[in-house]
Amino acid sequence: MNIDTKQLLSAAEAVSHAAYAPYSKFSVGAAVLADDGRVFTGVNVENASYGLTICAERSAVFAAVAAGATRLVAVAIYTPTPKPASPCGACRQVLAEFAENMQVLLGCQGDEIAEYTLDELLPEQFKL
Template sequence: MQWECWTKMAWKVREKAYAPYSKFAVGAVVVARDGSVFEGCNVENLSYGLTLCAERVALGAAVAAGAREIEAVVVVADTQQPVSPCGACRQVLAEFGDPEVLLVGQTGSESFRLSELLPRAKTGILDQA
């Protein structure tokens, strides 16, 4: 996988984040099974509950382009430790597979399978395994 390239893309799109309230910019890249790459940054709203996370913005771009299976996700933030996707992002990403997720901060990175971050994402919901 091309983690270094995708990470650079995520840092670059992070610069476009709209975060006037928290000043907390996040960048994300979603890689579809066919190798297509989609970028996203967070888009805040004065009503915080309406804020769009970078991961879901990137995923929305992927779905709009026809992607239905996700292989990889990169999330970057200017934090000491890598920041992890919120629960909503984890659940939405799980709809499209069990991608490898690379989280990157100032002092390093961590990687997980999405199923490690959100076990049993579909178990019990609409009787899906």
């Protein structure tokens, strides 16, 4: 599948403005691309009880699953940082549940873009 990296990163950046981050002020946006070409977005949603916060990556994956998309091929993550920031371990494992080896695109406020495969970021994925 041909992945339009600019479009996916643009979707992640655009949705980041909808994040609910009153505590950290760290608004993250994510966009996942399903194998059928659909794009699903998500944002981080914080909670006063910090453990109940959800990351943007998992929010996007859950939106995809709710729409019936369970085969993902790429994710774009936008963070309000000078350098790209990598997804946390929990998000990496959730992404691995729905992809054999997806492309991971990391964008930020600057022009720098980092590209990885999920296998590079999570080489020993837990699978049943």
